[in-house]
Amino acid sequence: MLNLIEESPKQQxxxxxxxxxxxxxxxxxxEAPISQAQIEAWQLGKLKNVCSYARENGTxxxxxxxxxxxxxxxxxxxxxxxxxxxxxxxxxxxxKFLCTSQDDIARxxxxxxxxxxxNPKRIFFTQDELDExxxxxxxxxxxxxxxxxxxxxxxxxxxxxxxxxxxxxxLRSLGAKPVLNQDPDNVSASLALFSKHAPDCVVGTxxxxxxxxxxxxxxxxxxxxxxxxxxxxxxxxxxxRNYIEKEWNCHVHTHWGMTxxxxxxxVSCAHSKGMHLRETNIYVEITNPETxxxxxxxxxxxIVVTTxxxxxxxxxxxxxxxxxxxxxxxxxxxxxLRRLSPNIRRMALPEGTPDWFRFITPTLIDGVLTxxxxxxxxxxxxxxxxxxxxxxxxMSNNSSQQLTCVKELLCDLVSPLYNxxxxxxxxxxxxxxxxxxxxxxxxxxx
Amino acid sequence: MLRAYGILLAAGYSSRMGRCKPTLHLGxxxxxxxLADAFIQAGVTPIVVTGYAxxxxxxxxxxLNLQAVYNANFxxxxxxxxxxxxxxxxxxxxIFFITPVDIPLIRxxxxxxxxxxxxxxxxxxxxxxxxxxxxxxLPEFLHKTEGKRGHPPCLRAxxxxxxxxxxxxxxxxxxxxxxxxxxxxLPVLDSGMLLDMDTPEDYEKLCRIQTLRSVPSVQECYAxxxxxxxxxxxxxxxxxxxEVAHRILEKIPDNTPLFxxxxxxxxxxxxxAKGVPQHAxxxxxxxxxxxxxxxxxxxxxxxxxxxxxxxxxxxELVFLADKFIDGTSRCxxxxxxxxxxxxxxxxxxxVKAIQQKLLQAQAILxxxxxxxxxxxxxxxxxxxxx
Numbered sequence: 149m150l151n152l153i154e155e156s157p158k159q160q161x162x163x164x165x166x167x168x169x170x171x172x173x174x175x176x177x178x179e180a181p182i183s184q185a186q187i188e189a190w191q192l193g194k195l196k197n198v199c200s201y202a203r204e205n206g207t208x209x210x211x212x213x214x215x216x217x218x219x220x221x222x223x224x225x226x227x228x229x230x231x232x233x234x235x236x237x238x239x240x241x242x243x244k245f246l247c248t249s250q251d252d253i254a255r256x257x258x259x260x261x262x263x264x265x266x267n268p269k270r271i272f273f274t275q276d277e278l279d280e281x282x283x284x285x286x287x288x289x290x291x292x293x294x295x296x297x298x299x300x301x302x303x304x305x306x307x308x309x310x311x312x313x314x315x316x317x318x319l320r321s322l323g324a325k326p327v328l329n330q331d332p333d334n335v336s337a338s339l340a341l342f343s344k345h346a347p348d349c350v351v352g353t354x355x356x357x358x359x360x361x362x363x364x365x366x367x368x369x370x371x372x373x374x375x376x377x378x379x380x381x382x383x384x385x386x387x388x389r390n391y392i393e394k395e396w397n398c399h400v401h402t403h404w405g406m407t408x409x410x411x412x413x414x415v416s417c418a419h420s421k422g423m424h425l426r427e428t429n430i431y432v433e434i435t436n437p438e439t440x441x442x443x444x445x446x447x448x449x450x451i452v453v454t455t456x457x458x459x460x461x462x463x464x465x466x467x468x469x470x471x472x473x474x475x476x477x478x479x480x481x482x483x484x485l486r487r488l489s490p491n492i493r494r495m496a497l498p499e500g501t502p503d504w505f506r507f508i509t510p511t512l513i514d515g516v517l518t519x520x521x522x523x524x525x526x527x528x529x530x531x532x533x534x535x536x537x538x539x540x541x542x543m544s545n546n547s548s549q550q551l552t553c554v555k556e557l558l559c560d561l562v563s564p565l566y567n568x569x570x571x572x573x574x575x576x577x578x579x580x581x582x583x584x585x586x587x588x589x590x591x592x593x594x
Numbered sequence: 595m596l597r598a599y600g601i602l603l604a605a606g607y608s609s610r611m612g613r614c615k616p617t618l619h620l621g622x623x624x625x626x627x628x629l630a631d632a633f634i635q636a637g638v639t640p641i642v643v644t645g646y647a648x649x650x651x652x653x654x655x656x657x658l659n660l661q662a663v664y665n666a667n668f669x670x671x672x673x674x675x676x677x678x679x680x681x682x683x684x685x686x687x688x689i690f691f692i693t694p695v696d697i698p699l700i701r702x703x704x705x706x707x708x709x710x711x712x713x714x715x716x717x718x719x720x721x722x723x724x725x726x727x728x729x730x731x732l733p734e735f736l737h738k739t740e741g742k743r744g745h746p747p748c749l750r751a752x753x754x755x756x757x758x759x760x761x762x763x764x765x766x767x768x769x770x771x772x773x774x775x776x777x778x779x780l781p782v783l784d785s786g787m788l789l790d791m792d793t794p795e796d797y798e799k800l801c802r803i804q805t806l807r808s809v810p811s812v813q814e815c816y817a818x819x820x821x822x823x824x825x826x827x828x829x830x831x832x833x834x835x836x837e838v839a840h841r842i843l844e845k846i847p848d849n850t851p852l853f854x855x856x857x858x859x860x861x862x863x864x865x866x867a868k869g870v871p872q873h874a875x876x877x878x879x880x881x882x883x884x885x886x887x888x889x890x891x892x893x894x895x896x897x898x899x900x901x902x903x904x905x906x907x908x909x910e911l912v913f914l915a916d917k918f919i920d921g922t923s924r925c926x927x928x929x930x931x932x933x934x935x936x937x938x939x940x941x942x943x944x945v946k947a948i949q950q951k952l953l954q955a956q957a958i959l960x961x962x963x964x965x966x967x968x969x970x971x972x973x974x975x976x977x978x979x980x
Contacts, residue, residue: 385669386669386670386671420761421670421761421762448666448667471666473667476758476759477758477759477760477761477762478759478761479761480761489667489670491666491667491669491670503649504647504649507646507647512669516609559612560609560610560611560612561607561609563612563613563614564607564608564611564612564613564614564615564646564647564650565614565647565649565650566647566649566650566653
């Protein structure tokens with residue numbers, strides 16, 4: 149006997165107007181559609197204000213900007229002549245950046261340094277700033293989800309104002325239902341939530357989302373309910389984005405942000421691969437890393453960030469150490485908000501790394517290994533002597549055959565490179581847990 | 595003379611090859627060099643776009659004295675490399691070509707043909723196609739759908755801005771679809787422009803083809819038939835002759851110093867000038883002009899040839915195979931010449947000359963039988979019965 153099952157086609161989420169535009173209009177106190185030129189003029193006004201404010205209220209910028217004249221700043225080029233702020237400046241004396249009383253600070257985020265020496269970076273937020281972030285999450289998520297949708301977030305939410313909690317609040321205020329797995333390294337827990345709630349949208353790091361898909365497939369998953377995915381926290385390769393889109397038949401959005409920018413920074417709309425900037429909260433410059441001067445759109449350079457509205461700990465011309473570019477092709481959504489390319493990479497490589505190091509990134513390796521059925525996640529480290537790339541692979545089952553397959557794929561990947569390393573593959577977990585965590589991933593050198 | 599540039603895309607991961615494709619050797623030259631030389635010979639300046647493994651490829655560009663530009667966004671896919679290449683085009687460009695380095699065996703004659711067509715027309719986009727339909731040339735309205743589209747597309751410089759503005763969805767092909775009104779499809783004699791080199795198996799195949807490049811492939815022979823509008827009955831005759839050649843070649847030991855591909859293309863093309871006075875010499879001239887001088891000797895001598903000393907030659911096998919076919923049917927040498935002698939029974943000088951020809955043909959048959967160790971007349975006529 150034939151069973152006829154009527155399938156309802158997945159409703160793809162497409163917004164005709166970019167929801168981030170509405171937020172920008174509100175921030176700029178206008179109801180009319182805004183142009184790029186208007187945004188630029190508005191930003192220049194804000195930039196002058198924040199420079200004066202920071203110099204008057206904080207000891208770091210009082211020193212840093214001593215004797216400078218802000219009123220003559222008439223263009224992006226003029227602004228880019230101001231001196232830059234570095235991560236080292238914040239590490240050295242975070243309190244010198246504080247421009248309000250410590251009583252106004254609602255949350256402090258402490259970022260472990262990537263190097264082994266030095267103090268961790270501490271970033272202060274006031275309640276207003278946390279509210280702004282929630283508003284951005286609300287509007288940003290409107291690019292992906294509708295009221296009534298369920299969103300599975302694979303993000304830490306251990307404390308009241310951590311990123312997972314802020315996202316959950318942003319989602320609730322737009323009428324969506326957040327489901328959180330606070331320990332996304334536990335992939336079977338993610339899959340259990342996925343099966344129970346059939347989410348319309350999944351938010352997480354590229355590695356955690358990938359591991360969830362791999363386990364879902366391994367355990368027989370078919371016809372996913374997911375219509376959109378938001379990849380955040382970390383860089384993603386095209387291969388990983390394509391894989392997610394194909395396996396879940398969904399649209400993949402990317403988000404860029406860092407704690408320094410108040411967690412939210414830019415997010416891609418339903419049409420585009422570029423990420424629309426949160427122009428009314430942060431001002432992004434693509435700069436020549438040597439001179440600090442702003443580059444024309446389309447050219448790659450260091451991302452330098454200025455907070456436009458922050459009162460507690462404004463950052464002005466903060467060097468992120470990341471490289472990207474402003475995309476110049478038209479976006480079908482017609483938003484005036486500039487777009488940052490998702491192709492974001494660290495600029496400076498650790499000393500003593502070989503030439504090929506800039507090509508091989510954790511997410512690139514993930515992209516190649518999507519072809520291996522049991523693959524869930526991997527961590528790589530580079531051993532200088534002998535020239536070896538050591539990759540520890542977490543799999544959904546213990547299989548030496550598939551480990552060999554991993555090795556072959558990685559050998560193929562590196563062999564076109566100059567001074568290609570040998571590949572050593574080590575078995576990692578096979579208990580459906582992975583060891584990724586939330587630090588930005590990189591290949592460590594030992 | 596149009597100023598033309600060739601954007602050669604060499605920024606990909608070579609992941610299915612597992613080796614750096616641009617620096618792999620195809621014969622004496624690297625893949626990149628093979629492709630770049632085809633452009634240079636046609637008067638086109640190559641611009642190489644690098645990305646993944648750029649050190650190695652830039653080094654190779656330096657060795658070859660080629661301009662290289664780096665695409666930092668290579669992970670975004672091939673279209674980002676197309677854009678990087680367009681950005682690097684000098685302002686004086688009239689025309690540009692775009693092709694991945696994975697298709698290294700494009701013939702220089704293809705690029706020249708595209709350039710000539712661009713100079714004569716106002717087309718914005720010209721795609722080379724291979725028309726290898728077997729019986730009759732494709733009518734022009736079928737070029738777009740039935741012709742096999744190869745590389746490289748030839749683009750008017752005015753398209754550069756459009757490419758730089760495009761968001762990349764569907765790649766270059768999708769963008770070029772917007773120009774269907776001003777797109778032309780030009781038949782060329784080139785099967786190499788269809789051949790991808792993605793896997794180690796492809797690479798092996800291309801290495802083999804590379805050694806045979808001076809001779810047209812079977813597909814190219816069909817394209818030549820269409821280019822010269824060869825009548826159907828001659829096509830059928832040529833196929834019958836080629837089948838005989840194929841039977842004989844099967845019996846030739848592998849270590850014989852002989853280009854089998856030359857014999858096959860020789861038999862397929864021996865009558866391309868049939869109907870023209872002295873059609874053998876005319877055919878040889880024709881094939882030389884089409885860019886394949888290596889088969890000209892086989893065509894020139896296919897009706898009249900004396901056996902030489904030494905091993906059996908390609909030309910001798912083409913000559914011999916032709917003698918075993920009358921129209922499209924198999925026959926023996928004797929019957930074929932006897933029929934002719936019967937026609938000219940009234941003029942003894944002609945009969946004598948035909949007699950002489952028969953002797954020459956028999957001498958070549960003898961050589962071929964020594965080389966194959968086979969009674970070819972028995973082989974070919976026995977088969978005919980079965």
